[in-house]
Each structure stands twice: as C-alpha cells, then as structure tokens.
Amino acid sequence: MSKLSDLRKSALRKGAGPSGGSVFTNWAGNQTSTPLSIQRPTTEDELASIVRDAAERGRTVKAVGAGHSFTGIAMTNGILLDLSGFDKVLSVDGNQVTVQAGIRLHALAEHLAAHGLALPNLGDIDVQSVAGAISTGTHGTGLAFHAIAAAVVGLRVVDGEGNLHDLVGEDLRIGKVGLGAAGMISTVTLECVPAFWMHAREKGMGIDHVVSVFDDWCETEDHAEFFWIPNTGAALTKRNTRLDTGPAETKGLKRTLRRLETELTENVGFGAVCRVGRVRPDLVPKVSKILSMGSSERDYVAPSWEVFATPRRVRFVEMEYGVPREVWKSAFREVQALLGTIDVPVFFPIEVRAIGGDDAAMSMASGRDSVFIAVHQYKGMEYERYFRGVESIMKRYDGRPHWGKMHFRNAENLAPAYPDFDRFLDLVKRLDAPGTFQNPYLDRVLGNR
Ligand SMILES: Cc1cc2nc3c(=O)[nH]c(=O)nc-3n(C[C@H](O)[C@H](O)[C@H](O)COP(=O)(O)OP(=O)(O)OC[C@H]3O[C@@H](n4cnc5c(N)ncnc54)[C@H](O)[C@@H]3O)c2cc1C
Numbered sequence: 001m002s003k004l005s006d007l008r009k010s011a012l013r014k015g016a017g018p019s020g021g022s023v024f025t026n027w028a029g030n031q032t033s034t035p036l037s038i039q040r041p042t043t044e045d046e047l048a049s050i051v052r053d054a055a056e057r058g059r060t061v062k063a064v065g066a067g068h069s070f071t072g073i074a075m076t077n078g079i080l081l082d083l084s085g086f087d088k089v090l091s092v093d094g095n096q097v098t099v100q101a102g103i104r105l106h107a108l109a110e111h112l113a114a115h116g117l118a119l120p121n122l123g124d125i126d127v128q129s130v131a132g133a134i135s136t137g138t139h140g141t142g143l144a145f146h147a148i149a150a151a152v153v154g155l156r157v158v159d160g161e162g163n164l165h166d167l168v169g170e171d172l173r174i175g176k177v178g179l180g181a182a183g184m185i186s187t188v189t190l191e192c193v194p195a196f197w198m199h200a201r202e203k204g205m206g207i208d209h210v211v212s213v214f215d216d217w218c219e220t221e222d223h224a225e226f227f228w229i230p231n232t233g234a235a236l237t238k239r240n241t242r243l244d245t246g247p248a249e250t251k252g253l254k255r256t257l258r259r260l261e262t263e264l265t266e267n268v269g270f271g272a273v274c275r276v277g278r279v280r281p282d283l284v285p286k287v288s289k290i291l292s293m294g295s296s297e298r299d300y301v302a303p304s305w306e307v308f309a310t311p312r313r314v315r316f317v318e319m320e321y322g323v324p325r326e327v328w329k330s331a332f333r334e335v336q337a338l339l340g341t342i343d344v345p346v347f348f349p350i351e352v353r354a355i356g357g358d359d360a361a362m363s364m365a366s367g368r369d370s371v372f373i374a375v376h377q378y379k380g381m382e383y384e385r386y387f388r389g390v391e392s393i394m395k396r397y398d399g400r401p402h403w404g405k406m407h408f409r410n411a412e413n414l415a416p417a418y419p420d421f422d423r424f425l426d427l428v429k430r431l432d433a434p435g436t437f438q439n440p441y442l443d444r445v446l447g448n449r
Contacts, residue, residue, distance in 0.1 A: 035080035052162025065132025069404035072441035101131035109305035126309035136404035141353030157183025160432035197246030227349035234292035281345040320374035321399035322364040328371030348376040361420035411447030
C-alpha cells in the first residue's frame with residue numbers, strides 16, 4: 001500500500017461484521033470493533049450534526065484518524081467517524097496554520113513546505129492525522145523541542161451534544177492532549193516554524209558507549225535517539241542537526257536511492273528476518289545478530305519532515321513509557337536485565353529518545369523533561385509477559401504510558417501520575433456531559449465520570 005495509506009482500504013472491511021456491517025481494525029491488527037455505522041463528514045456542520053443526532057439517540061461516536069494507535073482508544077461499537085475527507089488547510093496566517101482535524105501529517109508537511117513552513121517536531125512516522133497525533137501526545141525526540149501537541153495554539157471542538165466551542169486559555173492547556181474524550185476536534189491551529197533542513201547521521205555503535213553518551217547527546221544534538229538490538233551489544237543511533245538551508249536539488253537519484261535503501265533495510269530485509277524469528281524462536285539470538293549487522297552508516301541532508309519520518313511496513317505491537325529524564329538510565333538497564341530473565345523471545349529493537357517537558361495536562365511529558373523507552377514485539381509473537389514486566393519497571397520510575405500504545409494501567413493508578421488529572425476530568429464532563437465520546441478504553445483510563 002502507498003504511504004498515503006487510506007483508512008478505507010487498510011482498516012475498514014465492509015460486510016465483515018456479525019450482522020453484515022463493517023469491521024474496523026487498527027494498523028497493528030490487535031484491536032477490532034464493529035461500528036453501528038461509518039460516517040464521513042467533510043464540513044464542520046456535518047461533523048456537528050452527526051454528533052448532535054447521535055447524542056439525541058443515545059449513541060456514542062468516535063473519530064478515527066489513521067488507526068495507528070495500538071490501544072483501543074479509537075475503537076467504537078457506536079458511530080465511527082472516518083475523517084479522511086475532513087482534511088483541508090483552512091488558513092495560513094504568518095506562522096499560524098489552521099487545518100481540519102483529519103489532515104494527515106505528511107499532507108500537512110507538504111502544504112507547509114509550499115508556504116515555507118514546517119512543524120517544529122515530528123515522530124518517526126507521518127501518516128497519522130493531526131487530531132489523532134495530538135490527542136495521544138504523539139512525540140518525536142529532542143530535549144530542546146516538544147511533542148506535536150505543544151504546537152497547538154487553538155482548538156475548535158464539538159461537544160457531546162453537538163455544540164461548537166473554541167478552547168482557549170486554561171481549557172486549551174488542559175484539553176489539547178484530549179484522548180478523544182475532551183470533545184470532537186473540528187479544527188486545529190498550529191504555531192509552525194520556518195521550513196528547515198536536517199543533517200542526518202545514522203551509525204551502529206556499542207550499546208554501553210551509547211548509554212554513557214546519550215545524556216550528552218541530549219544536550220548537544222538537536223535530535224538524538226537509539227535502538228538497542230536485544231541479545232546483542234549493538235545499537236543503531238540517529239542524530240539530526242537542524243539547518244536553515246539545504247542543497248538546491250532535493251529530488252533526484254540520490255534521494256530515490258536513499259529511500260530505496262531505507263525500504264530494503266527497514267522494511268523488506270527487516271520483515272524477512274522478523275518472519276524467521278517468529279517461526280523459529282530458537283534462532284532468535286542469530287536473528288538479533290543479523291539485525292545488529294544490518295545497520296548501515298548514513299549521512300545526508302534533507303527537508304526536516306523527510307528526515308523525521310520513515311515508512312513502517314513491518315507490523316508490530318508496542319508499549320512506550322516516558323520517565324523523568326534523570327532516571328532513564330536505570331530504567332533502561334532494568335529493561336535490559338529483564339530480557340535475560342523472561343522466557344519470551346524478543347529481537348525487535350528497543351527505542352530510546354528524549355523530549356522537552358510541556359504544559360499540556362495529559363501529555364506524557366507534562367511538567368518534566370522525559371526520556372521515552374519503547375518496547376516492541378513482532379506481530380503474532382507473545383508480548384504480554386514482556387510488556388507487563390517492562391510496565392512494572394516503569395511504574396517504579398514514575399513512568400507514564402503513551403496513550404496510543406499498549407499498557408495495562410487504569411484510572412486509579414494513572415491519576416497520581418498526572419497532577420492535572422482531575423481538572424482534565426472536569427473538562428471532559430463539561431464537554432461531554434452525555435458521554436457521547438466514551439468507549440471501553442476511556443472508561444478504563446479515566447474511570448467512571
Ligand atoms: C508504526 C507506528 C509508528 C509510530 N510512531 C510514533 C512516534 O514516533 N511517536 C509517538 O509518540 N507515537 C507514535 N505512534 C503512535 C501514534 O502516533 C498514535 O497512536 C497516534 O494517535 C495515531 O494517530 P492516528 O491518526 O492514527 O489516530 P487514531 O489511532 O486513529 O486515534 C487516536 C485517538 O485520536 C482520536 N481522534 C482522532 N480524530 C479525532 C478528532 N477529530 N477529535 C477528537 N479525537 C480524535 C481517536 O478517537 C483516538 O482517541 C506510532 C504508531 C505506529 C503504528
């Protein structure tokens with residue numbers, strides 16, 4: 001499938017539900033729901049009237065962006081909103097850009113580039129919808145930079161009865177990482193930055209060396225991250241330096257070859273090795289060895305959004321925890337040690353990155369500079385004992401789970417992790433008195449509201 005992955009093609013199967021309805025499955029294939037109906041609004045009026053109508057009939061509504069969350073956060077047996085046609089850029093005013101909620105990050109990046117602008121930071125893919133990305137606190141890396149939601153300066157939402165509200169001031173701060181609970185987002189205004197380039201450097205290194213220098217990198221590099229390959233002493237490192245300008249020629253053979261190399265190593269080759277590891281768990285140490293040898297050295301300059309994001313076609317499930325920056329090393333070392341004690345084959349790399357603290361109430365980096373440790377398991381392989389083991393480590397380090405990635409926490413043990421948890425619940429009550437946007441995941445992580 002193309003990078004412009006279409007939700008309708010990838011995740012909605014018509015007529016597959018028990019009563020002949022559609023079935024919605026997320027990207028990872030680990031969450032499924034059977035919506036009552038699927039609506040595709042293209043205007044704000046349509047969006048509001050669908051919600052109003054649903055509320056009057058006592059039905060629930062859930063928007064889905066690109067279906068790239070691993071949790072059940074976007075699942076619904078009520079009305080599912082496919083916002084792929086609600087994806088226009090509405091205005092560009094200096095650095096402030098207002099868009100409809102369903103626009104994908106890669107499409108937004110192209111629009112911004114045409115205006116000499118860019119998003120200040122991105123994660124490692126760009127297929128998410130802007131609303132989906134900000135609603136779950138999606139982030140990239142860079143201690144001097146922030147999660148995507150930190151760029152949000154305006155949100156217009158439909159409440160649970162179908163009325164429109166512009167979130168401003170404290171409501172915006174509390175509601176911008178809204179988990180899909182604090183209103184249905186209609187439009188998003190983002191504070192962008194002048195377009196920039198990045199000098200990317202990727203290199204395989206020894207994990208002990210990387211662990212010893214990562215704190216320095218967080219201070220001195222604009223963006224740094226590493227992937228440790230379990231069962232080996234090897235890590236792939238990525239460091240990016242922001243540049244105001246770049247080469248005049250951005251397309252052409254060099255770029256095509258770079259993309260082809262990425263496709264071959266990170267998707268085709270990686271996928272083939274993963275399949276071997278899944279059918280022959282006894283070969284996992286060898287699989288890890290092969291992966292550790294596959295990390296080639298790369299050095300190139302490209303527009304920011306091209307460097308940040310990579311197509312991901314190898315499917316997996318993931319858990320990611322943000323811990324206070326000061327304790328990341330011990331938490332990471334404990335995860336390494338855990339792998340030696342559990343009887344679960346793991347070869348999928350463990351990713352580590354850092355992000356600056358922000359003020360959004362429900363951001364995983366709220367109020368603290370954070371290091372994120374992400375564990376993955378190849379699709380179809382056992383993950384629960386591994387992820388639960390990692391979670392029990394992260395809890396001891398005051399970790400906060402990514403809202404869009406797998407975890408086993410609930411409202412009772414999440415509330416103490418977020419100083420503004422109750423204020424967020426108050427906003428949710430105000431914006432969704434009838435519970436139109438509820439689903440089982442939100443019931444678990446926010447409790448009975
Ligand atoms: C391969 C892969 C790589 C990833 N890389 C990263 C990464 O680098 N960094 C990171 O932090 N995360 C990453 N993620 C996680 C991903 O960014 C988040 O799960 C994100 O929420 C997915 O966006 P989406 O558009 O698919 O949203 P969905 O999963 O479709 O929805 C997420 C939430 O947003 C809500 N929502 C969508 N539209 C609206 C709306 N209009 N109003 C209100 N709520 C709405 C949904 O109802 C749901 O609650 C990755 C996931 C995958 C599968």
